[in-house]
Amino acid sequence: MTQLLKVHGSQNNFFILDQTTLTTPLTQPELVHLAQVLANPKTGLLAGSDGLLVVDRSTHPGVLGKMQVINADGSIASMCGNGLRTVARYLSEKYQLAKFKVETMNADLEVRQAADFAPGVPAFAVEISPVSFDLKTLPLTNIGHQRLLDQYVPEFAPGLKFSALAVPNPHLIAYVKQADLTGPLLGELGKRLNGPNPYFTDGVNINFAQILGKNKLFIRTYERGVGFTNACGTGMSATSLAFALTHPDLGTFDQEITAYNPGGLVKTVLRHQADKYWIELIGNATVTHRIELPEASLHTAQKLSAEITATGEQENYQAFVESLPRLNSLQVFGDPS
Numbered sequence: 001m002t003q004l005l006k007v008h009g010s011q012n013n014f015f016i017l018d019q020t021t022l023t024t025p026l027t028q029p030e031l032v033h034l035a036q037v038l039a040n041p042k043t044g045l046l047a048g049s050d051g052l053l054v055v056d057r058s059t060h061p062g063v064l065g066k067m068q069v070i071n072a073d074g075s076i077a078s079m080c081g082n083g084l085r086t087v088a089r090y091l092s093e094k095y096q097l098a099k100f101k102v103e104t105m106n107a108d109l110e111v112r113q114a115a116d117f118a119p120g121v122p123a124f125a126v127e128i129s130p131v132s133f134d135l136k137t138l139p140l141t142n143i144g145h146q147r148l149l150d151q152y153v154p155e156f157a158p159g160l161k162f163s164a165l166a167v168p169n170p171h172l173i174a175y176v177k178q179a180d181l182t183g184p185l186l187g188e189l190g191k192r193l194n195g196p197n198p199y200f201t202d203g204v205n206i207n208f209a210q211i212l213g214k215n216k217l218f219i220r221t222y223e224r225g226v227g228f229t230n231a232c233g234t235g236m237s238a239t240s241l242a243f244a245l246t247h248p249d250l251g252t253f254d255q256e257i258t259a260y261n262p263g264g265l266v267k268t269v270l271r272h273q274a275d276k277y278w279i280e281l282i283g284n285a286t287v288t289h290r291i292e293l294p295e296a297s298l299h300t301a302q303k304l305s306a307e308i309t310a311t312g313e314q315e316n317y318q319a320f321v322e323s324l325p326r327l328n329s330l331q332v333f334g335d336p337s
């Protein structure tokens with residue numbers, strides 16, 4: 001029998017599979033197929049997920065493990081901030097370490113255990129980097145700019161100013177009024193820029209943020225490869241950085257920014273050294289279920305008959321979100337699993 005974990009960061013839900021525990025590790029096509037099956041609310045376990053986080057050994061010196069991110073549609077992402085916190089917790093418990101590095105597609109990133117967010121709500125802090133404003137790295141083409149920071153792009157939506165950056169996965173950001181945060185525009189733009197289009201040829205994560213005050217945002221994300229999620233860790237990191245650069249009176253470096261999202265909240269801390277930016281993302285790393293199933297069924301992703309045990313952590317998480325201020329109709333207070 002093999003164990004999968006169902007986890008979340010701000011109710012951005014994932015399964016974790018540790019390839020090192022298998023007699024025969026899954027091939028890459030098997031992993032992609034498994035991710036699609038597990039994520040699907042009909043074929044998956046526990047109402048599906050936003051993706052699969054694959055843990056493996058790292059060959060890099062001084063790095064404890066490796067994370068691969070597979071989106072719900074089977075596409076591969078270079079990073080996942082909420083997911084990295086949960087992988088950090090998994091590796092921290094496996095190796096009894098509180099601070100270490102995890103290999104991701106483009107960088108070995110620092111992670112550390114943080115103070116619990118609330119009773120029974122463990123939290124981790126993870127490094128989000130490298131950051132790039134060069135539109136070639138997203139890629140974003142055919143808009144006549146090399147960088148996009150708080151500029152009107154009528155091709156995307158008239159009347160909104162956009163910023164774009166890679167952290168290193170691609171993000172498009174707009175600061176909006178509450179009507180646009182909850183209205184249909186984000187979904188329409190998300191579908192358009194993640195289908196065949198001349199601008200984001202590899203798709204993009206789109207973040208609409210409402211400015212709530214000094215160092216305070218509410219962020220809703222339409223994710224590439226997924227659709228609407230309860231939260232996107234890299235999205236909240238990128239949106240916090242763009243906030244401080246475009247609204248320096250309201251967003252500050254080296255201080256905590258609170259980023260509310262439909263699934264809860266995270267804290268971000270923006271850092272800038274020489275010409276380099278990076279972000280510390282701090283938030284819950286919750287394990288909701290432990291799932292035992294035969295290794296063979298993982299290879300085929302068929303007949304996923306599993307023994308599922310709830311950990312009880314979701315009740316603690318729900319008590320935490322219930323204590324948050326009611327900000328809008330997007331907030332998820334029910335049980336997502």
Ligand SMILES: N[C@@H](CCC[C@H](N)C(=O)O)C(=O)O
Pocket residue numbers: 012069071076077078079080081082083169170205223224225226229231232233234235
């Ligand atoms: N939910 C994630 C981001 C996952 C990857 C994204 N969909 C992409 O394709 O870039 C996060 O918490 O950062």
